[in-house]
Amino acid sequence: MTTAVVVGGGIAGCAAALALGDLGYSVTVVELDPGGPPADPASAWRAWTRPHVPQSGHAHAFTTLGVRTLAEHAPQVLDALHAAGAERLALDHIAPRRAGEVAWEDAEFPVLACRRPVFEAVLHQEAAGRPGVSFRLGEAVEGIRLAGDGTAHRRVSGVRLRGGEVLPADLVVDAGGRGASSGRWAAAEGAEPGPAPDETARSRIxxxxxxxxxxxxxxxxxxxxxxxxxxxxxxxxxxxxxxxxxxxxxxxxxxxxxxxxxxxxxxxxxxxxxxxxxxxxxxxxxxxxxxxxxxxxxxxADNVLRGAAVTPGQHHVHGLFRVGDAACVTNPLYGRGVSLALAHAFRLAGVLRRYPEAGDEQSAQAATAADTLFRPWYDHAVRTDAERLAWWNETVHGLPSPAREPGGPTTSEIGAAAARDPEVFAHVARTQMTLPPDSAAPGPRELADRVARACADTAPAPPPGPxxxxxxxxxxxxx
Ligand SMILES: Cc1cc2nc3c(=O)[nH]c(=O)nc-3n(C[C@H](O)[C@H](O)[C@H](O)COP(=O)(O)OP(=O)(O)OC[C@H]3O[C@@H](n4cnc5c(N)ncnc54)[C@H](O)[C@@H]3O)c2cc1C
Incomplete structure (x- = not known):
């Protein structure tokens, strides 16, 4: 049986435990915070503290990508969320109608309304209930162990806990969040860091x-x-x-x-x-x-795309994978981190099912899967943040706005057009719900034309409110 250690029992760690448990792995999740969630997830809001997850007490949206991921791979989590009081919402009531259409396809964009601790408590309980999955709470991973000599293409053999205990593992998933340390741990063991740099961009919020x-x-x-x-x-x-x-x-x-x-x-x-x-x-x-x-x-948090997670050939340690925020962080304003963490965990499990042997092929496939998932949303966050920051810096600090790229409509123009044009609405909804464009989606030129037509009669009104x-x-x- 393959033995896996998951570093961190947050959203990505619990999802990875579920996914690896389903593959038949023996999984140990090591989590810094002591104390698991209460038996009644609805009381997690007041009864479960997460000192190492400060965003736990902040607003969280749960977009369609995450809901669909759970519906496909772990539908019992959705059932348990509903039982805990999470509500299912849909976007149909704000969609402009296509010609002749009587109702928007309600099931197209399912989303969830839930406080983050309640969501995470349900996910934790479902993971902990899986055969082969166990949690060690209140313990810290402080290093990894590698098998083999030299600096390149070594293989993970376990993790070292604070206090010195070593947990042997065939596979280590670093789900330690945005401060994940597996790169540093591998370097401390003499593994050569890959040359692909991390990409970063300020979110400034x-x-x-x-x-x-x-x-x-x-x-x-x-x-x-x-x-x-x-x-x-x-x-x-x-x-x-x-x-x-x-x-x-x-x-x-x-x-x-x-x-x-x-x-x-x-x-x-x-x-x-x-x-x-x-x-x-x-x-x-x-x-x-x-x-x-x-x-x-x-x-x-700022936007970060970790080179080591998304670049094939950068995995100098086989059997070590970063998942969730440990691989990519996008500005929380866009509400995508949870959906991406869930999708990433199950996609990694898909790679491990198809490529069960640790080695170059498995590592490259995992990096490609991560790149395909994260890069469009990282790029979107960077682009949208740049546009927003130019606007806000102009109004708040009087800084001159950098010249705009000619041609493309702005985010607010697209938003205004979405209220009038069903195809633009579908484009905006898919983007907000962390779904890639479908085959019928308008290309950039058609989108620009549609936005121009929709806004031709009236300029976009300023958003309501002070x-x-x-x-x-x-x-x-x-x-
Ligand atoms: C203010 C804010 C608002 C947000 N709003 C949204 C939103 O609306 N929608 C959305 O989808 N996303 C949102 N996000 C992003 C979302 O919270 C993250 O993407 C998500 O938590 C990522 O999950 P994760 O498991 O990768 O990391 P985390 O949730 O950070 O979990 C990491 C876990 O690893 C543990 N850990 C770390 N190091 C170690 C170690 N060495 N040993 C053992 N355990 C360790 C930590 O204790 C923690 O439990 C928001 C983020 C912020 C900051």
Whole structure:
């Protein structure tokens, strides 16, 4: 039986444990945080602390790629999520109709509404319940062990825990998140680092979030984005995400050096901002909901694509694979990390099923699978961040906007056209839901033409809600 150690029991680690357990491997998941989730996942929000996963208490959207991945490979996880109170949402009510069409295909874009700790608790329990999978909680992996001599193409033989214990393994999955250390551990064992560099791009966002619980059973207003309500405005983003069991989050994303919006960290100021926003005013008010958290603040991670994870030929250690954020991080604003981590874990398992022997072929296939999955979303995040940062830096700091590439429509023009043109809508929805373009999708030229036609009569309206200057005044008045 193949023995695997998974470093980290977060989303990617639990998904990898599920996928490898299904292959018949004997899997040990080593997780830094002590204490697993409570028996009742719905109580994970207050009963499960994750000191090494600070984003656990922040807003999470769960896009269609993740839902489809679970439906295909682990449908019992979806059932357990629904039993724990997660809600299934769809984008049909915001789709413009194609000519002659009476209803949008509801099943096309299933999404989930859930708080992250509840989602992760369910995933953890499903993984822990798999035959052959065990967890060691409250323990840290501090190194790997390699078999063979020399510097190149050595094979992993185990991991070393804090305290010195060695767990033998035929395969090691590094699911240690964005700070994953397996590259450093391999180098410490004398393995040659591959020449492919990591690609990185700043996301430059600080996030402020607060969670609420609705008093009633119904959502006060429809969701203008299908799975969320929100807008990206002239210097900040504001979003409301429904979640499980009548809960929801309100979050703001701002430039980290925008001092005038830092007052959002105060509860009174945050509340005043939420109540003054036409998108949230029927939700985040005492008559509709009560707060269930303080205001939480976190700097969003930068975009990173790890060369060692996505470049065939860079795996100088056979049998060692990075999964999830350990391979690629995209700006959390786009809400893709969980879906990508789930999809990556099951795709890696697919490679291991087809190429069971550790070696060049297995490593190259795993890198190609990772590159195919991550690169389009890494590139999209880098492009969209550059466009947003140019806009925000202009309004917040008065910096001149760099000249735009001629030809292509902007993200806000595409968004405006999506409300009018069903094909543009499908393009936007697929992108937001982490799905690659399908064969019927318009190419770049047709998309540009459609956007131009849809916006020909009227220029895109500015997103509803207070402009940054107004938000600043609201915050000042509430302090
Ligand atoms: C503010 C914020 C908001 C986000 N919002 C969204 C969203 O809306 N939708 C979405 O899809 N994604 C979102 N993301 C991204 C998402 O949270 C990540 O992509 C996801 O958590 C990646 O899962 P992971 O398992 O790879 O890493 P993590 O969840 O970070 O898990 C890594 C695990 O490894 C453990 N670990 C690390 N090192 C060791 C070690 N040496 N030994 C043992 N254990 C170790 C850690 O304790 C942790 O449990 C957001 C991220 C942030 C920061």
């Amino acid at each position: 600080s996030g402020y979030v607060r969670f609420y619980r609705l008093h009633g059973a119904h959502r006060p207003t429809p969701l203008n984005r299908g799975n969320a309500t929100g807008a990206v405005r002239d210097g900040y983003a504001a979003f409301l995400h429904p979640a499980d069991n009548g809960t929801f989050s309100v979050s703001y994303g701002v430039l980290p050096d925008d001092r005038s919006l830092r007052a959002l960290r105060g509860e009174a100021a945050f509340q005043a901002a939420a109540e003054a926003d036409p998108l949230f005013e029927k939700w985040a008010v005492p008559s509709a909901a009560e707060p269930i958290s303080t205001v939480r603040v976190m700097a969003f 402009a940054r200057e107004q938000l600043h005044k609201i915050l000042q008045a509430a302090r």
